[in-house]
Amino acid sequence: MKYQSQRVAYWYFLAAMAVFSVQVLGGLWAGWIYVNPNFFSEAVPFNIIRMIHTNALIVWLLLGFFGAAYFLVPEESERELQSPLLAYVQLGILLLGTAGVVVTYAFDLFHGNWLLGKEGREFLEQPVWVKLGIVVAALIFLYNITFTVLKGRKTAITNVLLLGLWGLVLLFLFAFYNPGNLSLDKMFWWYVVHLWVEGTWELVMASILAFLLLKLTGVDREIVEKWLYVIVATALFSGILGTGHHYYWIGTPGYWKWIGSIFSSLEVVPFFAMMSFAFIMVWKGKRDHPNKAALLWSLGSATVAFFGAGVWGFLHTLHGVNYYSHGTQITAAHGHLAFYGAYVSVNLAIITYAMPILRGRDPYNQVLNMVSFWLMTGGMAFMTFVLTFAGVIQTHMQRVLGDNFMDVQDGMALFYIMRWGAGLAVVIGAILFIYAQLVPGREVIARDAKQEA
Amino acid sequence: MREVMTKTMARNVFYGGSLFFIAIFLFLSFNSVGYIKNTSTSTATLTDSVVAGKRVWEANACIDCHTLLGEGAYFAPELGNVMRRWGVQDDPEDAFDMLKGWMEAQPSGIEGRRQMPQFNLSDEQIRNLANFLLWTGTINTQSWPPNDAG
Numbered sequence: 347m348k349y350q351s352q353r354v355a356y357w358y359f360l361a362a363m364a365v366f367s368v369q370v371l372g373g374l375w376a377g378w379i380y381v382n383p384n385f386f387s388e389a390v391p392f393n394i395i396r397m398i399h400t401n402a403l404i405v406w407l408l409l410g411f412f413g414a415a416y417f418l419v420p421e422e423s424e425r426e427l428q429s430p431l432l433a434y435v436q437l438g439i440l441l442l443g444t445a446g447v448v449v450t451y452a453f454d455l456f457h458g459n460w461l462l463g464k465e466g467r468e469f470l471e472q473p474v475w476v477k478l479g480i481v482v483a484a485l486i487f488l489y490n491i492t493f494t495v496l497k498g499r500k501t502a503i504t505n506v507l508l509l510g511l512w513g514l515v516l517l518f519l520f521a522f523y524n525p526g527n528l529s530l531d532k533m534f535w536w537y538v539v540h541l542w543v544e545g546t547w548e549l550v551m552a553s554i555l556a557f558l559l560l561k562l563t564g565v566d567r568e569i570v571e572k573w574l575y576v577i578v579a580t581a582l583f584s585g586i587l588g589t590g591h592h593y594y595w596i597g598t599p600g601y602w603k604w605i606g607s608i609f610s611s612l613e614v615v616p617f618f619a620m621m622s623f624a625f626i627m628v629w630k631g632k633r634d635h636p637n638k639a640a641l642l643w644s645l646g647s648a649t650v651a652f653f654g655a656g657v658w659g660f661l662h663t664l665h666g667v668n669y670y671s672h673g674t675q676i677t678a679a680h681g682h683l684a685f686y687g688a689y690v691s692v693n694l695a696i697i698t699y700a701m702p703i704l705r706g707r708d709p710y711n712q713v714l715n716m717v718s719f720w721l722m723t724g725g726m727a728f729m730t731f732v733l734t735f736a737g738v739i740q741t742h743m744q745r746v747l748g749d750n751f752m753d754v755q756d757g758m759a760l761f762y763i764m765r766w767g768a769g770l771a772v773v774i775g776a777i778l779f780i781y782a783q784l785v786p787g788r789e790v791i792a793r794d795a796k797q798e799a
Numbered sequence: 800m801r802e803v804m805t806k807t808m809a810r811n812v813f814y815g816g817s818l819f820f821i822a823i824f825l826f827l828s829f830n831s832v833g834y835i836k837n838t839s840t841s842t843a844t845l846t847d848s849v850v851a852g853k854r855v856w857e858a859n860a861c862i863d864c865h866t867l868l869g870e871g872a873y874f875a876p877e878l879g880n881v882m883r884r885w886g887v888q889d890d891p892e893d894a895f896d897m898l899k900g901w902m903e904a905q906p907s908g909i910e911g912r913r914q915m916p917q918f919n920l921s922d923e924q925i926r927n928l929a930n931f932l933l934w935t936g937t938i939n940t941q942s943w944p945p946n947d948a949g
């Protein structure tokens with residue numbers, strides 16, 4: 347750790363991992379309801395568990411991004427953070443909001459209250475007071491990071507990171523806009539959801555990846571940063587108009603069928619570029635960095651993101667296909683692998699890289715960490731295959747033949763059992779990962795394996 | 800790549816291009832809002848009751864089991880066309896009766912079948928919900944879903 351204030355990242359990463367564990371356990375529970383529908387169905391219905399699963403996902407990914415920014419910005423800017431104290435205040439607000447969300451959902455508190463009750467739009471179910479808290483926390487964060495960057499050395503990495511984070515926060519403001527007209531509601535709902543994962547978050551991911559590859563491979567900064575600009579350019583050029591792939595069937599104009607199909611197909615490009623970037627940097631790299639696990643996660647992230655977002659996204663993005671596959675298990679398959687590859691893995695990569703440095707140690711528990719990578723990645727891949735098969739059957743029976751939803755679902759029970767098995771592997775992998783971060787063994791790596799930060 | 804493009808060039812292309820695409824997107828969004836308000840949805844029939852029904856829908860997080868126009872959760876049937884599936888799209892009274900019957904019969908309690916909770920809604924709330932689902936059924940969705948199964 348070069349700068350004392352980077353230490354705040356440590357607490358963000360711990361919080362992120364705690365919420366990560368809640369998220370995957372929630373997923374396992376939701377998956378179990380599919381297998382055994384009467385499981386606590388009156389006390390905790392499926393929708394409550396699903397809200398916890400998806401919201402916990404978003405929250406911990408954001409905590410991870412904030413932690414990553416607090417870790418890498420001082421190093422890039424070559425100065426201490428503007429205010430570590432504010433960073434802790436921000437974390438406190440976010441954790442309070444998270445706890446508030448969980449009890450509000452679980453006990454259905456303040457039902458229907460405009461300020462305190464849940465809001466009930468997918469992913470944006472948080473009560474208004476929590477949304478306001480998120481905005482306050484985000485403003486604190488932007489203040490803290492922006493001033494650190496402005497007063498220090500400016501690099502392409504911090505530049506892109508900052509743009510991504512500012513965009514992310516500004517787009518979140520659309521979460522407060524909930525018109526009575528369902529079509530308008532849906533149209534602007536995607537401003538948050540799509541323009542996050544296929545716009546601003548890609549900027550954050552690309553800059554974290556660039557930072558990691560810079561450190562892990564020792565390739566010239568010039569080269570890394572030029573790649574970075576090319577990647578994020580292709581991301582925004584395709585992703586912004588690519589929003590159209592959600593505007594086919596919700597009451598928006600017909601021209602989106604063409605604009606959405608063409609531009610969202612091009613969204614494969616930035617993910618392909620990120621994967622190529624990662625491998626080329628490693629081949630070119632002259633440094634033999636001791637943190638092998640961080641390298642594995644970095645390469646894994648870029649690769650799985652290409653398959654999950656790029657390939658599985660393209661699979662159902664053309665409007666002719668989407669007409670039949672829209673809102674089936676195919677969507678669930680894609681959602682899982684894309685989120686896992688792009689955002690879960692890049693977070694676990696930076697955590698793997700940063701934790702030893704934050705604790706002032708050589709990289710530790712590397713083998714265990716790599717085992718957890720293969721367990722989680724294998725589990726997610728299997729889950730994706732299984733859901734894709736289920737989705738193809740569902741699409742054919744329900745959308746083409748017109749069979750009743752519930753009857754079709756009955757025929758898919760075997761797939762849901764296998765999905766649960768895959769999910770169990772993911773959860774075990776996640777537990778191993780967290781253990782590997784939290785419980786360093788005795789120093790086994792030889793002294794000469796010095797960390798080159 | 801070094802020969803083809805410098806870092807500064809790449810950066811400028813990124814900024815300039817992004818602004819260009821944002822501008823197009825904003826223009827199309829603006830146009831789409833007009834289209835929604837004037838063409839694809841009926842603002843005349845978007846009554847207070849429909850809006851109140853939407854709030855009931857949200858307060859109970861129906862979206863985290865069901866899809867609505869194909870978006871949401873995949874655990875339970877699509878509801879954007881449920882009134883058509885039930886054959887009551889053109890009859891608000893029947894729609895209310897059907898929905899009331901359905902809501903009050905939940906949970907089915909059938910072993911091994913997915914359960915929908917009991918929400919204990921008032922008649923007024925159910926009427927609002929029914930109006931909301933009826934209104935949703937009138938949106939021009941480019942003829943999605945392909946059939947009544949949703």
Ligand code: HEM
Nearest residue numbers: 543591610613655659660662663672673677681684685688
């Ligand atoms: C890392 C990036 C991405 C993530 C995290 C992601 C995640 C998701 C999620 C969670 C959904 C479901 C949304 C809902 O609940 O309705 C979704 C839908 C969709 N995604 Fe992605 N996605 C990514 C990139 C892409 C890309 C690059 C493409 C196209 C090439 C794509 C195409 C689609 C399409 C067409 C849908 C709509 C599915 C439907 O009609 O039901 N996605 N995505």
Ligand code: HEM
Nearest residue numbers: 373374376377677678681682685686766769772872873874
């Ligand atoms: C890090 C790993 C995971 C990520 C990134 C993730 C992500 C997601 C996302 C984005 C959704 C919403 C999907 C959509 O709207 O299309 C979702 C829903 C869901 N997830 Fe996960 N999840 C993970 C792990 C798990 C695990 C381990 C299970 C256990 C089987 C699981 C089971 C489910 C279920 C059952 C749903 C609800 C799908 C539905 O509506 O039918 N997830 N997850």
Ligand SMILES: [Fe+2]
Nearest residue numbers: 540544589591
């Ligand atoms: Fe999208």
